[in-house]
Amino acid sequence: MSNKPIRDSYLPYGRQWIDEEDIQAVVDVLRSDYLTTGPAVGKFEHAVASYVGTTYAVAFANGTAALHGACFAADVGEGDEVITTPMTFAASANCVLYQGGKPVFADIDSDTYNIDPSKIAEKITDRTKAIIPVDFTGQPADLEQIKELAKKHNLVVIEDAAHALGATYKGGKVGSISDMTMFSFHPVKHITSGEGGIITTNNEVYYQKLLQFRSHGVTRQSDQLIENQGPWYYEMQFLGYNYRMTDIQATLGTSQLKKINHFVDRRRKYVAMYNEAFKELEEINVPYQDANGNSSWHLYVIRLNLEKLTVSRREIFEALLEENIGVNVHYIPVHLQPYYKQLGYGYGTCPNAEKLYEEIITLPLFPAMTEEDVKDVIEAVNKVLNLYRK
Numbered sequence: 001m002s003n004k005p006i007r008d009s010y011l012p013y014g015r016q017w018i019d020e021e022d023i024q025a026v027v028d029v030l031r032s033d034y035l036t037t038g039p040a041v042g043k044f045e046h047a048v049a050s051y052v053g054t055t056y057a058v059a060f061a062n063g064t065a066a067l068h069g070a071c072f073a074a075d076v077g078e079g080d081e082v083i084t085t086p087m088t089f090a091a092s093a094n095c096v097l098y099q100g101g102k103p104v105f106a107d108i109d110s111d112t113y114n115i116d117p118s119k120i121a122e123k124i125t126d127r128t129k130a131i132i133p134v135d136f137t138g139q140p141a142d143l144e145q146i147k148e149l150a151k152k153h154n155l156v157v158i159e160d161a162a163h164a165l166g167a168t169y170k171g172g173k174v175g176s177i178s179d180m181t182m183f184s185f186h187p188v189k190h191i192t193s194g195e196g197g198i199i200t201t202n203n204e205v206y207y208q209k210l211l212q213f214r215s216h217g218v219t220r221q222s223d224q225l226i227e228n229q230g231p232w233y234y235e236m237q238f239l240g241y242n243y244r245m246t247d248i249q250a251t252l253g254t255s256q257l258k259k260i261n262h263f264v265d266r267r268r269k270y271v272a273m274y275n276e277a278f279k280e281l282e283e284i285n286v287p288y289q290d291a292n293g294n295s296s297w298h299l300y301v302i303r304l305n306l307e308k309l310t311v312s313r314r315e316i317f318e319a320l321l322e323e324n325i326g327v328n329v330h331y332i333p334v335h336l337q338p339y340y341k342q343l344g345y346g347y348g349t350c351p352n353a354e355k356l357y358e359e360i361i362t363l364p365l366f367p368a369m370t371e372e373d374v375k376d377v378i379e380a381v382n383k384v385l386n387l388y389r390k
């Protein structure tokens with residue numbers, strides 16, 4: 001076996017795709033009257049709301065701030081419990097802590113890797129306020145069953161769809177299904193605004209709270225003021241934050257959103273190439289897809305069949321890195337992070353997620369990849385498996 005890597009240049013697991021039209025749009029906004037929250041933010045919110053099919057959308061500085069806003073709008077406070085999945089980025093649970101609430105982790109389904117509604121049901125108490133399902137890798141969670149549970153127990157569903165812009169569930173667009181849905185516009189996500197996030201909702205009360213929360217708890221709307229001392233007057237009515245998106249971010253976001261269908265199509269095409277190439281390999285499991293959803297494929301996660309291999313995930317991971325393939329692991333279960341352990345969480349509470357974590361590798365997937373890049377990844381996976389299969 002030659003030691004020459006499959007690729008000369010490093011292929012990241014994800015990255016943005018910015019074209020000349022995006023650049024021109026941002027240059028134009030830099031010459032305009034507004035840099036921070038101005039007309040471009042409203043335009044972007046309108047574009048996202050109409051894309052997913054909701055009445056309202058509220059843009060934030062990033063997706064984490066948007067999740068924080070959603071927890072505030074859902075009235076999550078001191079001692080309230082919010083159920084979420086451990087197989088996610090820490091932000092899905094941190095937003096509960098920001099509000100003084102308590103994240104409660106419900107284990108995942110071993111096929112879809114999404115939160116298991118029967119495990120959610122076991123965790124509901126009279127302190128439960130909300131559920132935060134995550135559409136892991138872009139595959140919608142079991143939204144119908146989650147909605148039913150929420151209805152039965154009077155809970156708010158805040159869907160973390162950071163991975164799922166462009167996905168559908170039973171024919172409906174993700175973003176229009178839950179009480180509130182969060183999308184992130186970090187550069188590795190489907191579209192980018194640099195940093196950025198948004199909440200989509202059909203609920204006017206949530207909408208008003210989100211607007212005020214992202215700007216210090218301040219309102220100028222005359223119908224909401226407790227008194228009105230004059231045209232200069234505004235009121236800070238609760239402790240909010242400066243979580244505003246800028247017009248620079250929003251302009252980039254609007255330009256990127258025009259390309260979402262093209263981006264998702266390319267992701268799906270590359271996933272089909274991976275699935276086809278790996279389907280006969282006993283050493284890896286390709287991602288299982290539930291028939292109710294149509295994923296928009298933020299991530300392509302393979303699961304190693306360690307019984308068929310002579311080494312652990314770590315050696316396979318390092319061998320792929322040596323081939324210049326930018327592999328990753330999504331995710332280290334949140335309840336195993338040192339900070340969460342210090343809060344009393346830990347190993348043994350979500351066995352399906354803990355086991356999955358030991359066996360997964362994320363392969364590169366992003367729309368700006370070429371078919372040649374995809375073929376390099378396939379070749380590298382085959383090369384490494386040939387070295388380590390039993």
Ligand SMILES: *Cc1c(COP(=O)(O)O)cnc(C)c1O
Nearest residue numbers: 062063064089091162184185186
């Ligand atoms: C990216 C991401 C977030 C946070 O979004 P930011 O815009 O980076 O703050 C939250 N949840 C999940 C699952 C994510 O992937």
